[in-house]
Amino acid sequence: MSPLAKRAILLRGWRRWLAAFAAGAVGALAMPPFGFLPALVLSLVPAIWLLDGTAIEGASRWGALRAAALVGWFWGFGYFVAGLWWLGAAFLVEADLFAWAMPFGVLGLPALLAFFPAFGFALARLLWLRDDRRILAFAFGMTIAEWLRGHLFTGFPWNSPGMALGQSLWLMQSASLVGLYGLTFASLCIGAAPAVLLTGRTARGRWLAPGLAALVLLAMALFGLWRVPAEASATVPDVRLRIMQPNLPQDAKFNPRNREPIMRHYLTLSASRGGSGGAAPTHILWPESAFPFLLHRDPASLAQIAALLEPGSVLITGAARMDEPLPGEAAGKFYNAIQVIDDRGTILSSYDKVHLVPFGEYVPRFLDALIRAVGLRQFVHIPGGFEPGERRAALAVPGLPPAAATICYEAIFPGGILGDGPRPSLILNVTNDAWFGRTPGPHQHFAQARLRAVEEGLPLVRAANTGISAVVDPFGRITGQIPLGVEGAMDASLPVAQPATLYSHSGRFSLTATLVICLMILVVRRGRQSRF
Structure with missing residues (x-):
């Protein structure tokens, strides 16, 4: 094991949380408009090592799960603060009314969204393996968390990790097969795979996962090159x-x-x-x-x-x-x-x-009376907000x-x-x-x-x-x-x-099938490790 990986694995307390926050913040550089794909590696590799360190957190499995959830929350908090800080600009449009609430948007929303990576890290920890298949456990847990983030409480799938691959013309073509959440699973596997380079016990253990990740990335690029025609798209006649x-x-x-x-x-x-x-x-x-x-x-x-x-x-x-x-x-x-x-x-x-924007275009009914009682309102100047x-x-x-x-x-x-x-x-x-x-x-x-x-x-x-x-x-x-x-x-x-497209026909099925196969691999392998 390299000294760098060992140092990250052995971090404890606030040092572990600070490292998780920093790793998450770096990941935001992989999102638009930057599109710096190596930032995904620099963000997810430390996340894998920090999760490795939670295996020896206390004597019980629940202690490890709590530690993993904390790592995930700080990672997510860094990711969302760095990726969504611009939301604060909306509070300055009518600064006399809303500037005081800027910290709630810039820090409060990321703090709430960070509970989804916290769940994803904990789920990954529950399925964690000692070999390179722990990359699959991480991708499985975080993809489930991202799907939940896109659907629960009206959903907010903004800056899902799949967008790291969804900006390149060639790489984004795979979305026609598996959609955003399929790209998210691929992004998590590809970005996290280099973690085993510095922790594998054998040459196979060090190079198999990164090699497979590189092949997947190459296959996606070749598929995109094949799918996008060289000529411009035909246009609808008589439409200007x-x-x-x-x-x-x-x-x-x-x-x-x-x-x-x-x-x-x-x-x-x-x-x-x-x-x-x-x-x-x-x-x-x-x-x-x-x-x-x-x-x-x-x-x-x-x-x-x-x-x-x-x-x-x-x-x-x-x-x-x-x-x-x-x-x-x-x-x-x-x-x-x-x-x-x-x-x-x-x-x-x-x-x-x-699909209205909560608090921007309407106030959830269960909070409406409370918000009006303290003299607040939504951003849009519409009595009672919009109706869906x-x-x-x-x-x-x-x-x-x-x-x-x-x-x-x-x-x-x-x-x-x-x-x-x-x-x-x-x-x-x-x-x-x-x-x-x-x-x-x-x-x-x-x-x-x-x-x-x-x-x-x-x-x-x-x-x-x-x-x-x-x-x-x-x-x-x-x-x-x-x-x-x-x-x-x-x-x-x-x-x-x-x-x-295939995604338009059966996108949900392809994602479900991928996750089910991944879960089966993890459960079977974990059972074998336990018996060993």
Whole structure:
């Protein structure tokens, strides 16, 4: 055993916790926008050694499990603080109201999310082996924890370790087979495998796991090279998209007094030429929450939109909308919506956001009374917050194939964006990342939405207030983009969808089968070690 590995294994108390925190923080460098893949190794290898050290924590198995959970919590706390610090920018949009709560977002949320790695490390410790198969135990425990993080309490699969492989064009193609959580399992195995180089007792014990990890990484790259065609994707005929990125600061969007300047800004940008050679767009896209007023109740603004549009063209825009109040109610229910408007100013169809952001767009009902009692509210200026839409269904847009509509962070949920009914032919995402300024947050958001295109074999069309607006083909290639923090309009064609991917057909089955096989290997091997 090398002195470096031995020193990490023998760490105790606060030194072990500090090492775990530092290792987790380094892992955030593997996430967008940095994409430094070796950081995954520098983060996971110490995690394996620290877990090795928990084997001699006390005399009982429960002592080792408690020690492993603590290591996992500090590792996760470092990972999430370093990867999600940019959330603090949202508390400064209305600093007079929310700046005091910044520590709760920057430190409190990571502290809560860290309980998932704590569970993952403890589960791995329960299945721990003395040989190189302990890498499988770690990957198994953490993949289960990541799946739970993506589903429990409305889910938050942000910066799952699979995103370390989900940024490279060649490596991300494996998501079409196994999705984000399959990439997560692979990332954990590949990143942790070098730990045995310095702890193996024999040459085989030292090199087998890293060698297999290198072969898997090579196979993923070769699959990606084979899958992505050399030529550009075919495009849907007679569809000319114009994506408008206004780059408005969030505090300006809040103020109803800015309604006229905002509309002029939108109309001017949307009327500008975006590089289409003079051809008028058939579809104009505006971002999420585009207006500081209710568009569907503003005939003057609808008339301005009608005047902007060429005959037969439509506008697709994010907008808050309100139902008519029921008898006895002072106001109707509010929804965060996408609305489709034709050249007569008529709203043709709408999609209401189903997966709302807790505390940002609504307050959980069991906490609502408490929060109001102390004078707090959610970030969005909507009385009572938004209501969730009833269900996911393809959005009907004249001149476009059926669209899987997603608003803001709905696009980060793998396997959850297509909804009911026939398979759509594109993913439509409108978002407003102005809350987070020029931080890693908008880059991470775009990277996750881009991976959905590869998983489902569908093109992605994305309109963002401050960026990143883009068109992505079904292979994850960016065919047009407006960078973060840039004002402008972009004209683009719509790539044709690919046939449904293996992940789209049976993604959950492939992940389940992988984890079941992994668990069987661990249980059988652990039984043999116990008998020995």
